[in-house]
Amino acid sequence: MFQKLHLLDTHIALIATYTAVNLPIVVWLMRDFFAGIPIDLEESASIDGASKLRIFFTIALPLARSGLAATFMLVLILCWNEYLLALFLSNANAQTMPVLVSAQNGTRGPEWWYMSVLIVIMIAPVVVITAALQRHIARGILLGAVKG
Numbered sequence: 264m265f266q267k268l269h270l271l272d273t274h275i276a277l278i279a280t281y282t283a284v285n286l287p288i289v290v291w292l293m294r295d296f297f298a299g300i301p302i303d304l305e306e307s308a309s310i311d312g313a314s315k316l317r318i319f320f321t322i323a324l325p326l327a328r329s330g331l332a333a334t335f336m337l338v339l340i341l342c343w344n345e346y347l348l349a350l351f352l353s354n355a356n357a358q359t360m361p362v363l364v365s366a367q368n369g370t371r372g373p374e375w376w377y378m379s380v381l382i383v384i385m386i387a388p389v390v391v392i393t394a395a396l397q398r399h400i401a402r403g404i405l406l407g408a409v410k411g
Contacts, residue, residue, distance in 0.1 A: 265352060272354045280352060281342045288341070289334055296330025297323060332399035336392070343389060360385040 270276045300323055308318045324331075349359040358366075360381065367378045 271352065272356045274357045276352045277349060277357055277359070280348050281345070284348070285338045285341060289338060292334045292337070293327065293330055296327045296334075300326050329399050332396045336396060336400070339392065340389060343385070 265271045265273075265276045304322050304326075305318050308322055313321070344361060345359070346361040346365070349357075349362050350365075353359065353362060364378055364381045364385065367374045367381065
């Protein structure tokens, strides 16, 4: 399909494919987080005259922040480490890190030094983002553990 549309080996093809593959996971996870928000909060805001959009952005979304952080991390790791789709949909222009690491097979065998450097570069952004979102994820876990 991407070949007929002349989108093969483009970032658009990878973005569309990763979105289609991971969207069911996001919907499934976020549904549970939004279902855990008490309906009384939304009803009281509606009685006060807030629109559906305002209720979503000012009440529901801030309360589901830990779920958003956890879902974001899961989808980031799934997309960041995905190899098979990127191998089929990209060649040289839209190459992802896992495909680049696997391409370090030279004529003299695997180039372990280059592979190691690429893997460290590949892991670093995920570690930094995880460290930045750690307090949101931990708060969500503790919030769900305390019932009162």
